[in-house]
Amino acid sequence: MTAAALKPRRTEMHALLARTHLCHGLPESRIEELAAQAAVKTLLKGCVVYSHEEEASWFYLLAQGWVKLFRETLDGDEAVLDILPAGHVFGETALFGNGRYGASAQAVEDAVVLVLPLTALRRLIEEEPRLALNMLDSMAGFRRQQEREIEHRSLQNAPQRIGCFLLRLCDDGGRQTVTLHLPYDKTLIAARLGMKPETFSRALARLREDTGIVVQGATVHIGDVRRLADYTCGACSSTYPCEDKE
């Protein structure tokens, strides 16, 4: 499934690492040290990076593409926990607890990742207090995001969940009007929001009627962001613009 590793280019990897929250404020030499142990891997669409409960040895930095985090039940259902954009570090949580991955990770389209040994991370945490703080900070961020996630799945209905998803996509200025592209399949968005594709389709139609947004394939034009926010955020504890996501 996994394509051959490309010849790593040290400076590129260094640059990627330096941009992560994890490495923020770390001495160059430390980042260099990590980069030296990194391998670049190209993942084809559908490729499973690791599986839930698998013994963990590596963690990853997503350089390109999208990766889905999910869990599968015995019955064969699947719960999508999150879909990560480029720049995200994942799998690092396995360093704690029982040393196994807490979910499965799969490329939802062709992707490029940096593969890094967890042992290197462990050493760095112990030697570089700054890194431990960074990690605490990002873990806290994850925790907040998950709290939001639980709230959303409990209290928002399908059209609101979609609206919320759209609003998070236009998180830039305070513009009245935004045109954006859905980042991936509608089917995948549906899964990300915990609903079936059919429900997504109908809920989006509903949202169109109720908030005046215009949908053309993967292009969404929001004429009145405020109106969408009013419709959406009533069932949520935070109002638009919501706190920045991790």
Added chain:
Amino acid sequence: MTAAALKPRRTEMHALLARTHLCHGLPESRIEELAAQAAVKTLLKGCVVYSHEEEASWFYLLAQGWVKLFRETLDGDEAVLDILPAGHVFGETALFGNGRYGASAQAVEDAVVLVLPLTALRRLIEEEPRLALNMLDSMAGFRRQQEREIEHRSLQNAPQRIGCFLLRLCDDGGRQTVTLHLPYDKTLIAARLGMKPETFSRALARLREDTGIVVQGATVHIGDVRRLADYTCGACSSTYPCEDKE
């Protein structure tokens, strides 16, 4: 709402702190240091410890009783994130991110807490690497638990969620037969599981029929743990006995 602070007894507080995961492996002197800054507070049932988005100055160790973590929407709905038993530390996550609490906390019955300054925790984290590691460890545990929570709310139906809740209550030996007491109100359990009291009642009745458990008020007798697990855990990614909760 809050009852008067009791005269703090240093040794008791020390003992409570020492038992937490947070302080595990910490030098006695450090624990002593924390204990010196702690205050004991009695909370009456219903008392709000802190509110979501409130500027955070304190974190807490629950010595007695139960505390509910929740978020409220503009519409007045509430999502219960968790209900903490005695021994738990809470509010400490506010040390990271924007310095505000990520949820509201409320005593669901009369409770006793240790109140501790977040500044003390911050200093300790910076000076005592072991504490940073403990915190990372417990944060990672929370993250896992929340992942499970998201999965449960997405994939389990009402009777299964209740079954899962019961199974987590009898997590001791591998006994065939268990009799247990519900730790708090059925209404509260319902909220904790993301359902209405009426639904809880009906779902419990359903569970009784389907798995042969016997319910007498707050007493639940599980004749065949295996049978309950079979019924419940099909819609979950982990089978009984599930991983220990944080």
Added chain:
DNA sequence: CGAGGGTTTGAAGTGCATCAAATAGTGTGG
């Protein structure tokens, strides 16, 4: 052009919520 996946639409079913009312349980004051 045709195959195949993504998306939409329709019809019917299921599960949980809601509203309303009955019942059980608990603590209080007499």
Added chain:
DNA sequence: CCACACTATTTGATGCACTTCAAACCCTCG
């Protein structure tokens, strides 16, 4: 120890939201 007030829990009837199953449509790509 009883009656009352109040809350927790159960039960019934009904509605809405999401799912399921099925089929049509649409779009892209070989």
